[in-house]
Amino acid sequence: xxxxxxxxxxxxxxxxxxxxxxxxxxxxxxxxxxxxxxxxxxxxxxxxxxxxxxxxxxxxxxxxxxxxxxxxxxxxxxxxxxxxxxxxxxxxxxxxxxxxxxxxxxxxxxxxxxxxxxxxxxxxxxxxxxxxxxxxxxxxxxxxxxxxxxxxxxxxxxxxxxxxxxxxxxxxxxxxxxxxxxxxxxxxxxxxxxxxxxxxxxxxxxxxxxxxxxxxxxxxxxxxxxxxxxxxxxxxxxxxxxxxxxxxxxxxxxxxxxxxxxxxxxxxxxxxxxxxxxxxxxxxxxxxxxxxxxxxxxxxxxxxxxxxxxxxxxxxxxxxxxxxxxxxxxxxxxxxxxxxxxxxxxxxxxxxxxxxxxxxxxxxxxxxxxxxxxxxxxxxxxxxxxxxxxxxxxxxxxxxx
Amino acid sequence: xxxxxxxxxxxxxxxxxxxxxxxxxxxxxxxxxxxxxxxxxxxxxxxxxxxxxxxxxxxxxxxxxxxxxxxxxxxxxxxxxxxxxxxxxxxxxxxxxxxxxxxxxxxxxxxxxxxxxxxxxxxxxxxxxxxxxxxxxxxxxxxxxxxxxxxxxxxxxxxxxxxxxxxxxxxxxxxxxxxxxxxxxxxxxxxxxxxxxxxxxxxxxxxxxxxxxxxxxxxxxxxxxxxxxxxxxxxxxxxxxxxxxxxxxxxxxxxxxxxxxxxxxxxxxxxxxxxxxxxxxxxxxxxxxxxxxxxxxxxxxxxxxxxxxxxxxxxxxxxxxxxxxxxxxxxxxxxxxxxxxxxxxxxxxxxxxxxxxxxxxxxxxxxxxxxxxxxxxxxxxxxxxxxxxxxxxxxxxxxxx
Numbered sequence: 001x002x003x004x005x006x007x008x009x010x011x012x013x014x015x016x017x018x019x020x021x022x023x024x025x026x027x028x029x030x031x032x033x034x035x036x037x038x039x040x041x042x043x044x045x046x047x048x049x050x051x052x053x054x055x056x057x058x059x060x061x062x063x064x065x066x067x068x069x070x071x072x073x074x075x076x077x078x079x080x081x082x083x084x085x086x087x088x089x090x091x092x093x094x095x096x097x098x099x100x101x102x103x104x105x106x107x108x109x110x111x112x113x114x115x116x117x118x119x120x121x122x123x124x125x126x127x128x129x130x131x132x133x134x135x136x137x138x139x140x141x142x143x144x145x146x147x148x149x150x151x152x153x154x155x156x157x158x159x160x161x162x163x164x165x166x167x168x169x170x171x172x173x174x175x176x177x178x179x180x181x182x183x184x185x186x187x188x189x190x191x192x193x194x195x196x197x198x199x200x201x202x203x204x205x206x207x208x209x210x211x212x213x214x215x216x217x218x219x220x221x222x223x224x225x226x227x228x229x230x231x232x233x234x235x236x237x238x239x240x241x242x243x244x245x246x247x248x249x250x251x252x253x254x255x256x257x258x259x260x261x262x263x264x265x266x267x268x269x270x271x272x273x274x275x276x277x278x279x280x281x282x283x284x285x286x287x288x289x290x291x292x293x294x295x296x297x298x299x300x301x302x303x304x305x306x307x308x309x310x311x312x313x314x315x316x317x318x319x320x321x322x323x324x325x326x327x328x329x330x331x332x333x334x335x336x337x338x339x340x341x342x343x344x345x346x347x348x349x350x351x352x353x354x355x356x357x358x359x360x361x362x363x364x365x366x367x368x369x370x371x372x373x374x375x376x377x378x379x380x381x382x383x384x385x386x387x388x389x390x391x392x393x394x395x396x397x398x399x400x401x
Numbered sequence: 402x403x404x405x406x407x408x409x410x411x412x413x414x415x416x417x418x419x420x421x422x423x424x425x426x427x428x429x430x431x432x433x434x435x436x437x438x439x440x441x442x443x444x445x446x447x448x449x450x451x452x453x454x455x456x457x458x459x460x461x462x463x464x465x466x467x468x469x470x471x472x473x474x475x476x477x478x479x480x481x482x483x484x485x486x487x488x489x490x491x492x493x494x495x496x497x498x499x500x501x502x503x504x505x506x507x508x509x510x511x512x513x514x515x516x517x518x519x520x521x522x523x524x525x526x527x528x529x530x531x532x533x534x535x536x537x538x539x540x541x542x543x544x545x546x547x548x549x550x551x552x553x554x555x556x557x558x559x560x561x562x563x564x565x566x567x568x569x570x571x572x573x574x575x576x577x578x579x580x581x582x583x584x585x586x587x588x589x590x591x592x593x594x595x596x597x598x599x600x601x602x603x604x605x606x607x608x609x610x611x612x613x614x615x616x617x618x619x620x621x622x623x624x625x626x627x628x629x630x631x632x633x634x635x636x637x638x639x640x641x642x643x644x645x646x647x648x649x650x651x652x653x654x655x656x657x658x659x660x661x662x663x664x665x666x667x668x669x670x671x672x673x674x675x676x677x678x679x680x681x682x683x684x685x686x687x688x689x690x691x692x693x694x695x696x697x698x699x700x701x702x703x704x705x706x707x708x709x710x711x712x713x714x715x716x717x718x719x720x721x722x723x724x725x726x727x728x729x730x731x732x733x734x735x736x737x738x739x740x741x742x743x744x745x746x747x748x749x750x751x752x753x754x755x756x757x758x759x760x761x762x763x764x765x766x767x768x769x770x771x772x773x774x775x776x777x778x779x780x781x782x783x784x785x786x787x788x789x790x791x792x793x794x795x796x797x798x799x800x801x802x
Contacts, residue, residue: 037599037614038614038617038618038630041618041621041622042622051773053603055772055773056608057603057607057608058605058606064661064662064663085664087594087595087635087663087664087665088593088594088595088606088663088665089593089594089595089596089606089607089635090595090606091604091605091606092605092606093605103664105663105664105665106661106663106705106706107593107595107608107705107706108595108606109605109606120662121662148772148773149772149773153773155773155776156776163618163622163802164615164618164619164622164711164802165711165775165776165778165802166776167614167615167618168611168614168615168618168619168707168711168772168775168776169772169773169775169776171599171609171610171611171614171615172609172611172615172707172772173609174599174600174601174603174609175599175600176598176599176600177600192489192490192508193488193489193490194488194489194490194491194508194509195490197577198438198572198575198576198577199575199576199577199578200575202454202458202575203492204459204492204493204494204510205459205489205490205491205492205493205509205510206458206490207457207458207508208572208573208574208575209572210569210572210573213438213439213568213569213572214565214568214569214572214573216439217439217442217564217565217568217569218565218569220442221442221443221564221565229439234488234490260465260507261465261521261522262465262488262489262506262507263486263488263504263506264488264489264506304507304508305507305508306569306573310565310566310569371456371549371550371569371570371573372452372456372549372550372554372556372570374566374569374570375556375557375566375567375569375570377566401564401565401566
């Protein structure tokens, strides 16, 4: 008679996540390519970018108005001869005659000799002379070169995923292209004889395969390129074939299913002999987890239940993938619980929750199969391993989905 | 002698944003197309999606273990004959013989006659009989059909921009494709004789054109498809030609530059005669604004300074575009100011700010040309129009960039 398998003590969530983070660290060094700035949105900058120019490039006017010497307008109102006009785009090399005014447009060069700009609102003109109704002091409404950016200033640091404001700054200093990292490339393999593709009729015992589609969406939403999504039966030879193809084309492989204590655990059966570590993490949902390196490629094996798969991704992979991709960390905050919750002792529990004006409510029971709750949830409620009960009104940590 | 133009009282930020929101409201009714669920990430659902199936589809096991009648395991330990096995994917139609146990895998159908599952951890077996070491009550570890989703339950409401958790739910109920709205299509026209494209050498008086690239990135980051980005000189004929092309191909047109009080305001000069409303909004930066409807297409005219353009987009366009696209609202929060700020009376000011652990600091002066500050900012600090001074430590509203 077989004895019950020895229980190895389950690893903590933090310990397991740290192990994955260590394993994925080499993925920070990825191939660099050069892309045009307009195509660089959401790409990760590979090198510090310093400004090749100073901004403003030249001394220019902050207002539509008249460039004058402040000394000419100490006493106002005063009438000055109008000595011409400088439009934006004009080289602006004609000097301001002593005691005169020159019309300037916003952004136009300040003529040599002028030291301030009187806004058009404070003037009247007949086209030959201009009446300055309010004087200005030297420097007013003049933008000096280099006051925004000096040549060599750090504009955007390496490693950042570029947002519109970064793109704006890169374009403003005239950069045409920037070096960016290629995204992390991931492959997904789902497993399970019971799974059938969407759009087919279910026979008894069959369920729809959602994990491939869901993991691919979650990966894309976190800056990862998905190179393939394939499904394996519970036949080890089929899984082995898909695994070989996945590790040949991706930096990282995710599998779902086949990791728990059943008789047909294809993922565990194939990967454990290759050095994979399979065991329990003290978490609900998503307890059974596996981690293997195949031909140098990390393979993260999640349990097959759809909600377990998604929570595993959120808890174990997403924080590290965002850091690798230069994306901001997953936001967390403390909120009051709107209803009491119970939680199993010794396991950190992640409940699907929905934030309302007054706090957070659970939208699912603790069962790991509740995929509808996932659709309505906008946060995971993070209940510590040693907590078994929380009354309504308790403050609890939540992380955004 | 020309008199100074009469000052019309400037509109408030909220009033102007509401006007734009009204003007853009018809863009909510856009063409619907059907896309495969795996391609629907970040697309906006056009109709309520209700579940075509119930989930779970059939009564199944929540654990790897043994399906039994609870009545058979009231007294434990107890030895039961092993009557076979139900793997996941098995139709599960063979009934459980009275007084026996059947092995079941997680997700596998519960055999007719069984009413609970004893987890494998609480059992031992020799392959012919199984020793149940701990009894279970009816219903334990059994997932009943429809307990997650019933047929016809609302899964995802119309109008939502689909995130990975929505995709997961749609895939779990076996939907192959969903109806989504086509994105809002925008065209961008930048103006100004002084502007030259990135990558060219600057001649005196010239600056790099960043607004087209920056606006396109901001639009894309907020769910809008950018159909064209073009640049016009200050020649009205050139601008008119680009405008005609833009309104023919886009739902919405953005222009930058040519809206203030200078002598060559190409945007205002062309659009005002077409019914455009040009004037001041009580905001800094971004005061001069224009709004026109050309051939039924709204044209939003922002000032040409790069920071004014980006702040105009953030304040006047982004909230409405996100609502139209089903994206969550721009996050705002209250934070302590880390340094005192001054602000002009009568104008709401948006300072570029950076959030640190202890509050928010300004990363730019109030001058509208400071594009480097934009690159380092992660929020806009929102200073009310009637506030002229705020001491360090004041609580202030910030909105995420």
